[in-house]
Amino acid sequence: MTAEGGNRRDTAGRAQCASRAGTGQEVSLTTFTLLNFLVSTVAGFVGALLGLGGGVFLVPALTLLFGVSIGEAVGASAVSVIATSSGAAVAYLRDHITNIRIGMLLEVGTTTGALTGALIAGLLNPRYLYFFFGVLLLYNAYLTFRARRQELPEGVVPDRLALRLRLQGAYRDRALDRTVEYTATRTLPGLLVMYASGMVAGLLGIGAGAFKVLAMDQIMRLPMKVSTATSNFMIGVTAAASAAIYFARGQVNPAIAAPVALGVLLGASLGTRVMNRMRSRTLRVLFAPVLGWIAVQMLWKGWVMP
Amino acid sequence: MSAGADRPAVRPFSPGSTQPALPVPGAGPAGEHIERVEILVGHLLRYGVALAAVIMAAGLVLLLMRSGTAPHPSVPVPTSISEVLGGLLRLDPTALIDLGLVVLILTPVLRVAASLVAFAIERDRTYTLITLIVLIVLVAGFALGAAE
Numbered sequence: 001m002t003a004e005g006g007n008r009r010d011t012a013g014r015a016q017c018a019s020r021a022g023t024g025q026e027v028s029l030t031t032f033t034l035l036n037f038l039v040s041t042v043a044g045f046v047g048a049l050l051g052l053g054g055g056v057f058l059v060p061a062l063t064l065l066f067g068v069s070i071g072e073a074v075g076a077s078a079v080s081v082i083a084t085s086s087g088a089a090v091a092y093l094r095d096h097i098t099n100i101r102i103g104m105l106l107e108v109g110t111t112t113g114a115l116t117g118a119l120i121a122g123l124l125n126p127r128y129l130y131f132f133f134g135v136l137l138l139y140n141a142y143l144t145f146r147a148r149r150q151e152l153p154e155g156v157v158p159d160r161l162a163l164r165l166r167l168q169g170a171y172r173d174r175a176l177d178r179t180v181e182y183t184a185t186r187t188l189p190g191l192l193v194m195y196a197s198g199m200v201a202g203l204l205g206i207g208a209g210a211f212k213v214l215a216m217d218q219i220m221r222l223p224m225k226v227s228t229a230t231s232n233f234m235i236g237v238t239a240a241a242s243a244a245i246y247f248a249r250g251q252v253n254p255a256i257a258a259p260v261a262l263g264v265l266l267g268a269s270l271g272t273r274v275m276n277r278m279r280s281r282t283l284r285v286l287f288a289p290v291l292g293w294i295a296v297q298m299l300w301k302g303w304v305m306p
Numbered sequence: 307m308s309a310g311a312d313r314p315a316v317r318p319f320s321p322g323s324t325q326p327a328l329p330v331p332g333a334g335p336a337g338e339h340i341e342r343v344e345i346l347v348g349h350l351l352r353y354g355v356a357l358a359a360v361i362m363a364a365g366l367v368l369l370l371m372r373s374g375t376a377p378h379p380s381v382p383v384p385t386s387i388s389e390v391l392g393g394l395l396r397l398d399p400t401a402l403i404d405l406g407l408v409v410l411i412l413t414p415v416l417r418v419a420a421s422l423v424a425f426a427i428e429r430d431r432t433y434t435l436i437t438l439i440v441l442i443v444l445v446a447g448f449a450l451g452a453a454e
Contacts, residue, residue, distance in 0.1 A: 028375050033366065079407060086355045086413050093348040100344060104421060104436050111443040118450060165432065236414035237440070241447035243411045254403035258366040261410060265359055 029255060032066060036256065037263040039065070043080060044267025048088035049275050050287050051231030052209035053081030053239060054264050056294050068256060075251035076260045078243035081209075083261045085236025087268030092229035095276055097171045099226055102184060103233045105165060106212070109194030110201070110238050117202020126204060130302030133200055134295045140214050141291035148284045152180060153221040161187035162220075171226065174276045182223050190220040201238060209235045210294050213287070224280035224287075343424040350420050354413035358406045365402030372399060415444060 027035075039061045043054030055077035062073040092098040158168070167184035184190070197211030209231050216227035246252050275283070390408075393401025422437040 029373055030370050030375070033370060079410065082410055082414060083355075086351050086410070086417075089417075090348055090352045090355065093344050093351070096341075096344070098344075100347065100421065101433060104418075104433060104440060107418075107440045108436055108443075111440055111447065115443055115447055115450070118447070237418060237444065240411050240414040241444055244448055247407065247411065252404075252407060254365065254400040254407065255369060257407055258362045258369075258403045261362055261407065262359060262366065265355065 027066070033255070033259045036062070036066065036259040040080065040260045040263025041267035041270075044084050044087065044264030045271040045274075046267075046286075046290070047080075047084040047209075047264070048232060048268040048271030049228065049278075049283065050209075050290060051213045051228030051235075052084075052290070053077065053235050054084050054260075054267075055081060056210075056290065056297070058260065060297070062256065062260075071251050072253045072256055075243075075246040075249075075253065076256045078239050078246050079252060079257045080260050080264045081239035082236045082243055083264040084268045085232050085234070085239065087265040088229070088232040088272050089236065091269065091272035092232060092275075095171065096169070097225050097229040097276065098233045099167070099169045099222075099230050100233070101165065102167050102169075102216070102220075102222070102226075103230045105167070105187075106191060106194045106215070106230075107234055107237055109191045110198035110208070110212070110234065111241075113195040113198020113200075114202035114238055114241065115198075116195075117199040120199075121203055124203065127302045127305045129200065129203060130298045130305065133204075134298035134302060137210065137291050137295035137298065140218070141288050141295060143218060144214075144284055144291060145288035147218075148281055148288065150284070151176070151280050152223050153182070156183055156185050156221045158183040159185050159187055167220075169226065171223075172276075173225065175279050180223055182226060184216075184220040184222055186219050186221070190215045193219055198238065201242075204298075208238075210291055214291075224283050225276065228275070228283065343421060343428065346424050347417055347420055350417055351413060354409060354416065358410035358413065360406075361409060362403050362406030365399045365404075365406060368397070368399035368402065415441075418444065 040054065040058065043057040043061075046052070046057065047054045055074075058077050058080050059070075059073045062068040062076060063070055068076070089098065093100075162168075162184040165187065167187060168182065170179055170181040172178075173180045193211065193215040197208040197215065200211070201208040212231040212234055213227045216222045216230060217224055222230070243252070390401045390404050392398075394405060418437060418441050422434060422441055425434040425437055
């Protein structure tokens with residue numbers, strides 16, 4: 001690695017890049033920092049509510065609005081995922097909404113998946129992966145929307161693995177004002193979907209928080225709040241590995257990543273205050289269009305890919 | 307049937323099994339078991355995140371004071387540990403921010419390590435093993451990235 005010069009930024013190139021992206025005029029670092037902080041606060045808020053990293057909103061905002069290069073936007077987004085996760089995890093752990101055992105078990109799937117993805121990158125054509133997962137997410141957006149009236153999963157019978165691994169729990173639901181007890185089911189299919197989601201994350205460089213929520217909500221049939229809180233808890237672990245890689249490559253620009261991380265931390269801690277007071281139905285109604293948005297982004301990427 | 311509203315909790319063990327009871331928070335010894343892990347992990351996260359935020363905020367304020375009117379975000383990026391350390395000695399704002407970012411990135415990994423210790427202390431073999439696998443794969447991922 002070059003100690004000097006290799007990763008120094010080219011001011012003129014960046015200014016050009018900014019005006020080419022349609023911002024019209026040069027924005028000062030202070031203005032950029034404030035705007036970036038505001039956008040990141042929103043991203044952290046939504047991310048904490050829905051169990052997603054902020055990347056879905058941040059990468060388009062940074063590249064399209066601020067003219068940041070895609071490489072640095074991805075680096076900042078990896079940092080934002082960790083900030084969302086850690087910022088939200090504190091509150092959700094305190095309220096017992098996060099299920100540590102489920103999170104840790106599924107983390108086995110995502111981390112091995114991510115490692116596989118990194119190893120086989122180049123063997124698979126990402127274009128078809130984008131299409132495949134884009135369509136899959138669209139379908140799931142529809143399923144989530146269809147289930148929007150469902151507050152809590154009903155009649156869940158735990159499978160043998162869920163019993164053996166004690167994938168049960170209880171949390172105090174403030175919107176319903178009662179303690180909700182729950183159990184997981186279809187553990188192995190859930191774990192396999194997690195493996196696939198980790199692989200996609202490794203291959204396509206996406207956070208895959210949406211897949212984690214879907215696997216827990218729709219396959220393992222956990223309550224929506226447990227799914228988003230546990231997903232929040234998990235996304236930081238996988239993102240830490242990729243963030244470290246981006247950091248070593250010089251893709252994490254401190255001037256971009258600092259306002260992102262600080263804004264996301266603020267947004268996430270605001271989000272956690274709201275989430276337990278919301279109905280799961282409301283969360284689903286919010287989650288469905290976000291899934292649709294991620295799906296469209298993926299289809300678009302697959303489409304424009306050379 | 308709504309999940310557990312009007313029936314006793316699902317008991318995940320058969321008679322004669324040595325498995326602990328359902329870990330409902332505040333529901334006896336088994337509940338305290340997972341709760342201790344949660345408290346430890348929660349503390350670690352809180353302090354790690356707070357430390358990272360303070361360092362990053364300080365660095366950002368310094369950076370804006372020095373080059374707030376410069377075009378965004380044309381800032382040099384230190385990429386090696388020695389560069390960051392050298393920058394810290396010179397009170398370089400970007401090096402300060404980078405230190406905060408490193409703390410932020412390390413927090414989730416430390417969290418997994420703390421859970422490993424907590425599960426081991428609780429003598430929960432299954433979850434000690436599961437957490438160990440996660441940690442090994444994570445370290446392998448870091449190594450793979452570093453070797454790139």
